[in-house]
Amino acid sequence: MNPPNKTFVPIELLSFANVRQLEVLEKVNELGGILPAANALGLCRGTVQEMVRNVRRKASIQGVSPEHGMTHAVPDTHIAKGVSTYYNKEGKVSAQWVKSTLKDGAMEEMIRSMVEVMTEEVRGKSPDIRTPAIVNADLMVVYPMGDPHFGLYAWGKETGDDFDLNIAERLLHASIDNLVASAPPAETGLLLNLGDFFHMDNQSNLTKSGHQLDADSRWSKVMQVGLGAMIYAVTKLLEKHKRVIVRNVKGNHDGHSSFALSLGMDAYFSNNDRVFVDLSPAEFWFHRFGLVLIGSTHGDQCKKEALPGVMACDRAEDWGVTRFRYFFVGHVHHDEIKEFPGVTVESFRTLAAKDAWHAGKGYRSGRDMRCIILHKQYGEIGRYRCDISMITEASNQSTMAQAA
Numbered sequence: 001m002n003p004p005n006k007t008f009v010p011i012e013l014l015s016f017a018n019v020r021q022l023e024v025l026e027k028v029n030e031l032g033g034i035l036p037a038a039n040a041l042g043l044c045r046g047t048v049q050e051m052v053r054n055v056r057r058k059a060s061i062q063g064v065s066p067e068h069g070m071t072h073a074v075p076d077t078h079i080a081k082g083v084s085t086y087y088n089k090e091g092k093v094s095a096q097w098v099k100s101t102l103k104d105g106a107m108e109e110m111i112r113s114m115v116e117v118m119t120e121e122v123r124g125k126s127p128d129i130r131t132p133a134i135v136n137a138d139l140m141v142v143y144p145m146g147d148p149h150f151g152l153y154a155w156g157k158e159t160g161d162d163f164d165l166n167i168a169e170r171l172l173h174a175s176i177d178n179l180v181a182s183a184p185p186a187e188t189g190l191l192l193n194l195g196d197f198f199h200m201d202n203q204s205n206l207t208k209s210g211h212q213l214d215a216d217s218r219w220s221k222v223m224q225v226g227l228g229a230m231i232y233a234v235t236k237l238l239e240k241h242k243r244v245i246v247r248n249v250k251g252n253h254d255g256h257s258s259f260a261l262s263l264g265m266d267a268y269f270s271n272n273d274r275v276f277v278d279l280s281p282a283e284f285w286f287h288r289f290g291l292v293l294i295g296s297t298h299g300d301q302c303k304k305e306a307l308p309g310v311m312a313c314d315r316a317e318d319w320g321v322t323r324f325r326y327f328f329v330g331h332v333h334h335d336e337i338k339e340f341p342g343v344t345v346e347s348f349r350t351l352a353a354k355d356a357w358h359a360g361k362g363y364r365s366g367r368d369m370r371c372i373i374l375h376k377q378y379g380e381i382g383r384y385r386c387d388i389s390m391i392t393e394a395s396n397q398s399t400m401a402q403a404a
Contacts, residue, residue, distance in 0.1 A: 002138030124271035131230035139186035146348030151199035153216035163353035184310040195251025196329030290376025293322040299331035308343040324379030334365035
């Protein structure tokens, strides 16, 4: 029996809690309130309150909220779109209809709650990396990542090149090592993932339109390896740059998992004030650096010709005080630099190999990764390029040396 006037969690909600949340929620019910449960478990009141809130949110998304007469859950792949309840003369529920659908905003909330729980044990685990003794405050180095497609599978005999999760990880590590070593000690490094970091957005391994993807390994493993690769990249940048900014752009392949990636990185580096992970869900992202204005988006939603107008409208004040403006996009997997009045729009190649569909359609482009050096007064002053052959040849030589 719960004490009167105390906060408690309806029994119907407990099935929506994970193991840790269930332990906490049962203690709330046992002691009849959030504060006594927090004291008994050695947690702060806000932590317990947030756990209760997350479980209530997850349950309500799936149509369960006992306080409002909503007791019929929809499948965990759906959310409740609407609930119609009919009461008889005695005020008791006589019938109820539940409509379900998928909704990006609600799914985003579920992903946020899921990632918060998944990262509890690694939150604030970023190692203490020594700040570079000498950095140039007038410089910023941008590391654009064109569509890494972690989780894509390609069979070399069919597509020309082998590609899988292990290869994707190895190529990204090697490229980052090469580019960071080549880059000057700029005060700021911008790790700019231009979207489609993950080849698939969930375990179904399907595109938005329902087409089957050539996928390697389980989705949960792809997420873990991808997060580890990005953590590796940020750690390397911290060795060269005093401050590191991370932006994961939402792609057409990873609309939800890209957000989960950002949340995971933000949790891991939460104890490091030298790392800023941008969590904005906006389609367009902007960053001003002195007289330089940078914009980014994946490139699947807006034509390149429209991007200068988007920048001028969304960042009118920054537009007026800057001289060098760049819009960086992914999606197309090939190099293209197009100069518009006031803005240069550039797309980038990918390190990933072609899957069977793209190979069969005749898509052909080089594979590389680059870093761009920007000066706050003069704009771009240089860049370095790491071609796929530089990595593969170095790897082959290393293998041959070990065999000898």
